[in-house]
Amino acid sequence: MENHPVREALLELLRTRDELTSTDAARELGGNTGLYSFHLRKLAEQGLVEDVPGTTGRARPWRLAQGPKPKPDPELGELNRRLEDESYQRWRDNRGQAPVEWRDDEAFSEVVYLTPEEMAAMGDAIRSVIALFRHRETLPAARPADAAPVAVVARLFPMLDPE
Numbered sequence: 001m002e003n004h005p006v007r008e009a010l011l012e013l014l015r016t017r018d019e020l021t022s023t024d025a026a027r028e029l030g031g032n033t034g035l036y037s038f039h040l041r042k043l044a045e046q047g048l049v050e051d052v053p054g055t056t057g058r059a060r061p062w063r064l065a066q067g068p069k070p071k072p073d074p075e076l077g078e079l080n081r082r083l084e085d086e087s088y089q090r091w092r093d094n095r096g097q098a099p100v101e102w103r104d105d106e107a108f109s110e111v112v113y114l115t116p117e118e119m120a121a122m123g124d125a126i127r128s129v130i131a132l133f134r135h136r137e138t139l140p141a142a143r144p145a146d147a148a149p150v151a152v153v154a155r156l157f158p159m160l161d162p163e
Contacts, residue, residue: 005138006039011048011064015131019052019061029135029142084153091151102148111159119156126154 009029014020025036040062043049052061095103114122130152136143 004039006035007043008138009135010036010039010043012131012134014049014062014064016128019063021059021061023059029139084151087151088153119158123154123156126156 006029010020010025013025013028020040022033022036022040025031025040026033029036037060040049040060044051044062048065049062050065052063055061091105095105136147
């Protein structure tokens with residue numbers, strides 16, 4: 001798929017909800033319903049979205065195409081982790097040079113007991129929250145005036161017995 005900003009924004013919205021109409025998209029992203037209707041149909045042609053089964057009428061709801069989630073490339077994951085660590089160390093080394101309102105960060109760590117299904121659901125929930133803001137990368141007009149890029153890092157993994 002080409003990296004079209006409207007299509008990227010639609011996909012991000014669909015990652016945060018079960019379904020979306022062109023009217024919903026216009027309300028959230030601005031613009032007109034015809035624009036979003038066109039791009040939703042193009043995303044459907046590419047197999048990325050589909051009609052919500054069992055719905056009829058003028059308001060055509062769409063959802064992300066159902067199917068298996070692609071597995072992440074382990075080499076890309078390792079590269080991303082190294083870049084995250086490097087970026088965080090650079091932040092720690094230079095935090096005092098940042099504007100006062102940006103000198104704090106939100107870092108936390110918890111150990112919780114989860115089933116594999118709960119761990120997957122937690123990952124989905126974290127991705128959904130992140131998706132609420134991802135459209136701002138491709139739609140600069142959606143960014144508040146005081147917004148800046150912020151690294152969001154979450155790692156969910158089972159803790160292995162040290163023996």
